[in-house]
Amino acid sequence: DAGVIQSPRHEVTEMGQEVTLRCKPISGHDYLFWYRQTMMRGLELLIYFNNNVPIDDSGMPEDRFSAKMPNASFSTLKIQPSEPRDSAVYFCASSGGIAEEVHEQFFGPGTRLTVL
Amino acid sequence: DAKTTQPPSMDCAEGRAANLPCNHSTISGNEYVYWYRQIHSQGPQYIIHGLKNNETNEMASLIITEDRKSSTLILPHATLRDTAVYYCIPRDDKIIFGKGTRLHILP
Numbered sequence: 711d712a713g714v715i716q717s718p719r720h721e722v723t724e725m726g727q728e729v730t731l732r733c734k735p736i737s738g739h740d741y742l743f744w745y746r747q748t749m750m751r752g753l754e755l756l757i758y759f760n761n762n763v764p765i766d767d768s769g770m771p772e773d774r775f776s777a778k779m780p781n782a783s784f785s786t787l788k789i790q791p792s793e794p795r796d797s798a799v800y801f802c803a804s805s806g807g808i809a810e811e812v813h814e815q816f817f818g819p820g821t822r823l824t825v826l
Numbered sequence: 827d828a829k830t831t832q833p834p835s836m837d838c839a840e841g842r843a844a845n846l847p848c849n850h851s852t853i854s855g856n857e858y859v860y861w862y863r864q865i866h867s868q869g870p871q872y873i874i875h876g877l878k879n880n881e882t883n884e885m886a887s888l889i890i891t892e893d894r895k896s897s898t899l900i901l902p903h904a905t906l907r908d909t910a911v912y913y914c915i916p917r918d919d920k921i922i923f924g925k926g927t928r929l930h931i932l933p
Contacts, residue, residue: 755921
């Protein structure tokens with residue numbers, strides 16, 4: 711398996727533009743997580759899905775952020791409109807199941823977003 | 827979720843054992859203790875987890891005190907590639923990352 715795949719790896723955009731980050735989880739995993747990492751706030755959980763259904767979006771900063779998981783092999787995190795304070799590294803992770811004894815999360819390489 | 831306390835940074839000589847402590851005094855009975863690490867510019871990587879008993883895998887050993895209020899991650903023979911931020915995470919549901927310990931392996 712190629713692991714968790716994220717695209718793009720780097721994104722530079724201007725304030726006010728729409729940004730879409732993409733994630734392909736590991737095949738067979740039924741949990742998908744979106745995280746954001748900044749120097750100031752560290753690594754924060756934004757939202758997670760179970761079987762394509764959003765379970766907890768309490769970490770989503772505001773209405774400008776939205777996430778979808780239309781099928782088991784694809785998820786998007788959208789920011790519209792983007793602001794400079796959204797600049798961060800965004801990680802996607804997947805796991806086989808929270809209820810299991812072993813629920814290791816596998817992280818993707820991240821997308822480094824810069825909003826000018 | 828239980829709160830954790832980890833030293834902000836530690837040094838360890840290459841080839842020696844690195845012992846990373848973590849206090850989680852408010853941990854509940856059903857919360858596992860997970861350890862992850864993050865090497866610079868990469869996503870976090872799972873290391874090991876445990877509930878009550880000590881655990882060992884190919885990467886590390888985890889020692890959990892009998893009262894479960896603290897644990898120690900042991901890297902038996904640290905190498906330069908072990909330089910990373912190490913996170914101790916008690917959880918029963920979602921992972922909440924704290925500030926972790928920045929481990930420097932010295933040549």
